[in-house]
Amino acid sequence: MTEIIETENLRKTETVDYWINELLFDKLSIKEYVKSLINPFNVVAGIIVLTGLYFIFLRFTEGLSAVTDSSNLQPWGLFLGVGLFSGVPFSASGFVMGTAVYIFGLKKYKPVVTNAILLGFLGYLFAVIFLMIDLGRPWRIYYPMFLSFGPASVMFLVAWHVALYLSVQAMEFSTSAFEWLGLKPLRKMVIGMTLGLTVAGIMLSTLHQSALGAMFLLAPGKVHPLWWSSYMPWLFLVSSLAAGLVYVILVSKLTQLFMKNRADSNYLSSLDEITLGIGKACSLILFTYVGLRLTSITYENAWGYLNTPYGHWFLIEFIMFAVAPILLFYGVQIKSVGTVQFGALLAMIAILFNRLNTTYITFNWQIPHRELFYWKEVIVVIAVLTIEILVYRWIVNRMPVLRQHPDFIGDEH
Numbered sequence: 001m002t003e004i005i006e007t008e009n010l011r012k013t014e015t016v017d018y019w020i021n022e023l024l025f026d027k028l029s030i031k032e033y034v035k036s037l038i039n040p041f042n043v044v045a046g047i048i049v050l051t052g053l054y055f056i057f058l059r060f061t062e063g064l065s066a067v068t069d070s071s072n073l074q075p076w077g078l079f080l081g082v083g084l085f086s087g088v089p090f091s092a093s094g095f096v097m098g099t100a101v102y103i104f105g106l107k108k109y110k111p112v113v114t115n116a117i118l119l120g121f122l123g124y125l126f127a128v129i130f131l132m133i134d135l136g137r138p139w140r141i142y143y144p145m146f147l148s149f150g151p152a153s154v155m156f157l158v159a160w161h162v163a164l165y166l167s168v169q170a171m172e173f174s175t176s177a178f179e180w181l182g183l184k185p186l187r188k189m190v191i192g193m194t195l196g197l198t199v200a201g202i203m204l205s206t207l208h209q210s211a212l213g214a215m216f217l218l219a220p221g222k223v224h225p226l227w228w229s230s231y232m233p234w235l236f237l238v239s240s241l242a243a244g245l246v247y248v249i250l251v252s253k254l255t256q257l258f259m260k261n262r263a264d265s266n267y268l269s270s271l272d273e274i275t276l277g278i279g280k281a282c283s284l285i286l287f288t289y290v291g292l293r294l295t296s297i298t299y300e301n302a303w304g305y306l307n308t309p310y311g312h313w314f315l316i317e318f319i320m321f322a323v324a325p326i327l328l329f330y331g332v333q334i335k336s337v338g339t340v341q342f343g344a345l346l347a348m349i350a351i352l353f354n355r356l357n358t359t360y361i362t363f364n365w366q367i368p369h370r371e372l373f374y375w376k377e378v379i380v381v382i383a384v385l386t387i388e389i390l391v392y393r394w395i396v397n398r399m400p401v402l403r404q405h406p407d408f409i410g411d412e413h
Contacts, residue, residue, distance in 0.1 A: 059380070078373065083133075085212060089240035092120065094169050095201045095206075108274065124162060158211045210234065210236055231292060235289065235293065235296065242282050250341065252275065255396070264402070320350035324343050327343030330343075
C-alpha cells in the first residue's frame with residue numbers, strides 16, 4: 001500500500017513538473033526561464049508595457065481626459081482608430097484563409113491557416129481591449145447587446161458580431177491548444193465542427209466588417225466628403241479582405257526571419273509559393289477596391305475637394321492604394337516574392353491611412369482647432385500592441401502554429 005501511495009505521489013509530481021516546465025516554461029526550469037527572458041528585446045518591451053500600464057491605470061482612476069484629448073467634438077481617438085477600426089480589418093486574416101482552405105479546398109495554403117486564425121483571434125481580442133480602455137466600465141461590456149440598443153442599431157450588430165466571431169475564432173484555434181495540452185478527445189470534437197465554424201466565421205465577419213462602415217452612414221456631415229460615401233459598407237468589407245491577406249504575407253515573412261526555429265520545413269519551404277498565391281488574390285481585391293473608391297467619389301460628386309489640403313492628403317492615400325495592387329500583380333508575374341511583400345507593406349500602410357483618416361483625422365473635419373496624437377495616448381497604443389506581440393510570441397513558442405505537432409503529423413482536418 002505504501003508503494004502504491006508513493007507511486008501516485010510521484011505521478012502527481014511528474015504531472016505538475018510537466019505542466020510547469022514542459023508547457024509553461026518551454027522545457028526550462030523556472031530559474032532558467034527567468035534568466036532567458038533577460039535580453040534587449042524583452043527589456044525594451046517591458047519598459048514600454050509598464051509605462052503603458054501606468055497610463056491605463058490613470059485612465060481608469062482619473063478619467064479619459066488624463067491620457068487623451070478626446071471631447072464631445074472629437075470623440076474618437078487612437079484607441080478606436082488604431083485598436084478597433086484598424087485592428088479589425090487586419091484580423092480578417094482568419095476568416096479569409098479559413099475560407100480558402102476549408103471551404104474552397106485550397107490545401108496549399110494549409111501551412112499558414114493556423115497562424116492566420118491565431119492572428120485573427122488576437123486581433124479581435126485586443127480590439128475589445130482597446131474598446132474597453134476607451135469606453136471604461138468593462139463590467140458593462142454586455143450593455144450594447146442586451147440593454148442599451150436594439151436590433152435596428154448598428155452598434156447592436158457590431159457588438160454581437162465581434163463577440164460571436166471572437167468566440168468562433170477561439171474555438172477554431174483551440175485545436176492547436178488541445179494538441180499542445182495533449183487533449184485528443186477535445187481536439188477531435190472541435191475538428192468535427194471545423195466546417196460549421198468556418199461558415200459561421202464567414203457570415204459573422206462579412207456582416208460586422210461592413211457594419212463598421214455602415215456606422216459612418218449616420219454621420220454624413222462629420223466625415224470629410226472624400227472619405228464619406230454611401231458605399232462605405234462595401235468599401236470597408238472589400239478593404240478588410242485585402243487587409244487580412246497582406247497581414248498574412250507580412251507576418252509570415254517576419255516569422256521566417258525571427259521565429260524560424262519554431263517552424264517546420266513544410267511551413268518554411270511553402271512560404272514563397274503561398275506568398276505569390278496570396279499576392280495574386282490580394283491584387284485583384286485591391287483593384288476592385290480602387291474601382292469602388294473612384295465610383296463612390298463620382299457618385300457623391302466629391303471631386304471638387306481634391307484641390308484642398310484634405311484633398312492633397314487624400315491623394316497620398318489613394319496613390320498608395322493604386323500602386324499597391326500593381327506591385328503585387330507585377331511581383332506575381334515575375335515570381336518575385338520580395339516585390340509581393342513590398343506591395344503588401346504598401347497596401348497595409350494604405351489601409352491604415354484610410355481607417356485613421358476616416359475615423360480620426362477627417363472626423364469632424366470642419367472644427368477650426370483640433371488636437372491629434374496626444375503623447376500619452378500614443379504610448380498606451382504602443383504598449384497594448386507590444387503586449388499583443390508578446391502574447392503572440394509566447395503562443396507560437398509553445399503551440400503548434402508554424403509547425404505540426406509530432407503526434408498529429410499527417411492528420412488531415
